[in-house]
Amino acid sequence: GYEPRAFDPRSGFFGIDFYDFSQPIDQPLTRRFIVRHRLEKKHPRRKRSEPVEPIVYYVDAGAPEPIKSALMEGARWWNQAFEAAGYKDAFIVRELPPDADPMDVRYNVVQWVPRSTRGWSYGRTIVDPRTGEIIKGHVTLGALRVRQDYLIAQGLLPAYEHGATPDPRLEQMALARLRQLAAHEVGHTLGLAHNFAASVNDRASVMDYPHPYITLDGDQLDFSQAYDMGIGEWDKRAILYGYQDFPPKTDEAAALNDIIRETLAMGLHYISDRDARPQGGAHPYGHLWDNGTDAVAELERLMQVRAHALARFGEANIPPGTPLFELERVLAPLYYGCRYQIEAVSKLIGGVRYSYALRGDGQVVAEPLPAEWQEAAVAALRQTLLPEFLMLPEALLRQLPPPPPGYGRDREAIPTQSGLLFDPVTAAEASLRHTLSLALHPQRLERVIVQDQRGYYGMRMGPQALLQALHVNPENYPDKGMEGALARAAERVYVIELMHAAADADAAHEVRALVLDRLHELEALFAERLEHEQTGPYLRAHTRYLASLIEAFMDEPEDFKLPPVPDMPPGAPIGCE
Ligand SMILES: [Zn+2]
Structure with a gap:
């Protein structure tokens, strides 16, 4: 059956918690488990093993091309993290079959949803409240916000100086963002929280909010590094914590602690929403939509x-x-x-x-x-x-x-x-x-x-x-x-x-x-x-x-009505989230 895994605030995972009154009085009353999919190795002692059952995600067949391919590609990046944890073919992405209902609890899905107003994308899960096991991952991508990304590129470039066909960098950047976005939201449905400090570690996580990194090369803007490709170092470490299937007789608590110790020794930072999101935040590394170490x-x-x-x-x-x-x-x-x-x-x-x-x-x-x-x-x-x-x-x-x-x-x-x-x-x-x-x-x-x-x-x-x-x-x-x-x-x-x-x-x-x-x-x-x-x-x-x-x-400081100052337009999310 499914084995719950201990929550650790340094792991990068979402958790569930509950009071367990059967605990001895010198032990914490609150039990905490991470949320994760069920995943076991056929041969946990081998260096590389196929899973007993892979995790399969299904992408909305209704997403138009070239968007659908970008979404499938980005979602598949996660297989790199499972490979790094010694799995072979453990994470698979397919197109949703025509007879499948995306709301069916048996399918992990990535849905592409047209909506007329600005909004965020979501990676939600249905979780067994007793164990933290993810029964279904459900990603909802808003079809509108990729246009904000396109707009950013359009502002930077005289993209139509040669006529109606735009500079190809506009679409390339928007698609690069969509790969990131698919990976990001799928990451939430694998149990992972945001890591807003990843940009300090050279874009170590798809779970950060990326800002397009455009550089000035002489008189030209260089879009080649606008968005990162592939899964990040932090993401691999997080998957290792949450999904490693240890050989029998392993002291799991000690093994998990070793994983975290190694992650810390690699210098990887982890800072999430409560620290990074507020306007009054104090953390020098935890920022949304930023780049670089300084x-x-x-x-x-x-x-x-x-x-x-x-x-x-x-x-x-x-x-x-x-x-x-x-x-x-x-x-x-x-x-x-x-x-x-x-x-x-x-x-x-x-x-x-x-x-x-x-x-x-x-x-x-x-x-x-x-x-x-x-x-x-x-x-x-x-x-x-x-x-x-x-x-x-x-x-x-x-x-x-x-x-x-x-x-x-x-x-x-x-x-x-x-x-x-x-x-x-x-x-x-x-x-x-x-x-x-x-x-x-x-x-x-x-x-x-x-x-x-x-x-x-x-x-x-x-x-x-x-x-x-x-x-x-x-x-x-x-x-x-x-x-x-x-x-x-x-x-x-x-x-x-x-x-x-x-x-x-x-x-x-x-x-x-x-x-x-x-x-x-x-x-x-x-x-x-x-x-x-x-x-x-x-x-x-x-x-x-x-x-x-x-x-x-x-x-009359209490009754004085402060003169209004206009706000800038909302801006975020850039290409969903
Ligand atoms: Zn997110």
């Missing part, structure tokens, strides 16, 4: 790729005969193209290196990041607040018309406050809000304050210096011109996000005090600025506006 260096690199593509962006990015309004839709993922890496960098501020450590396993437990890393993160984020980063070329603005009849802006659109027309200042405000709401997240500020108290910053960046570094002062820009307008937007969003933190009832008192103190400092700065004779009319109006907001806020 989040700051990757942001700087990505900023160069974005600047390269923005400088070349124009009508060759859409097919001939398409309404020019479509350009705005293609611009959205490019203009906000650094958003996930910005999020990754923000987590270094007040960041803490930690792991799912067990007593005696030698893993890092809870080490604040070196102050110089944190400083570098703040400096990198500041770059994304400057007019140089937010500015769009005037020639491009003249190519962005309002939507024609039959077309319109949907929730994926760049926000505008100028009616039907594209609005470069509002577009920038959404980007500013993204960076500043992350950098000024109350949980992050609380960690910075505490790390400062614990003496981790020494003479380097403390909380006050952090708040100052995020302030772009429009006095340093001309009153008239887009640079000045964008610098004022940066200060405006900064003040509003400070008020958000100060009014946040869930924020620590020290955070609210620190931020309130900064707002008082700004009041004084604004009063001084208004006395300067050379303050131009735009800056004067802007400064009076912010001063009056702060005054009203200070009067």
Whole structure:
């Protein structure tokens, strides 16, 4: 029969748990097993063995080509992990036979589901609650989001410069993403959780959320490494833990612990959803949609790729005969193209290196990041607040018309406050809000304050210096011109996000005090600025506006209605998940 396998928080598996009152009083009441399919070797003593019964997955025959082939190929990558665990032909992918019902519990399926709204893909399982045995794996792939991936590539390349046939790299990248996606969701149905730290280990897992890795090679963008191919090192280690069929008389607990010890010795990191997903997250490696080992260096690199593509962006990015309004839709993922890496960098501020450590396993437990890393993160984020980063070329603005009849802006659109027309200042405000709401997240500020108290910053960046570094002062820009307008937007969003933190009832008192103190400092700065004779009319109006907001806020912080700042379009998931 099926043998449950012990859960280990370092294994990368989902688990089930239940109270077992038959346990001795000195043993934990909660029993924990991983979820996994039943898989046994015919010859567990041999180096390589066929399974008693293979795990078979069936792919939706209704998925159109070339998508279906990409899905089958990606799902089959898992066989590499089972081979690494000494299995032969243990993981098989077939097309779903015409007479089979995808809801039939006897079939593990990968379904391709058309849906009209944005949404995620899912890898769900039906599990025996007593043992953790997976009875059925059911992957649901949303047919819509691969187009987000295509859109990202379309923003980067003048793909239609030679006419209606696009640069083949658009489709190649989208299909590469679909292989990844099929492997990812099937991975969930094999029992595996996300590993958002895999990008730090050279894309060690299909269970991460990948961001296309596009490089700048001289004057050309190189798409050849956009998405990784094949199963990752981490995935092989996880399958080994969950699916190894040990020879009889093996001490399984010791053997499982050896597997984990080896995985740790390989330097593979594992960080999952609860750590990586929240905006206030603290882990320097656990990020969604990021690349590389050094989040700051990757942001700087990505900023160069974005600047390269923005400088070349124009009508060759859409097919001939398409309404020019479509350009705005293609611009959205490019203009906000650094958003996930910005999020990754923000987590270094007040960041803490930690792991799912067990007593005696030698893993890092809870080490604040070196102050110089944190400083570098703040400096990198500041770059994304400057007019140089937010500015769009005037020639491009003249190519962005309002939507024609039959077309319109949907929730994926760049926000505008100028009616039907594209609005470069509002577009920038959404980007500013993204960076500043992350950098000024109350949980992050609380960690910075505490790390400062614990003496981790020494003479380097403390909380006050952090708040100052995020302030772009429009006095340093001309009153008239887009640079000045964008610098004022940066200060405006900064003040509003400070008020958000100060009014946040869930924020620590020290955070609210620190931020309130900064707002008082700004009041004084604004009063001084208004006395300067050379303050131009735009800056004067802007400064009076912010001063009056702060005054009203200070009067009644509880009842004050914070002025809204537009959000950027949702963005994720890129090509499902
Ligand atoms: Zn997932």
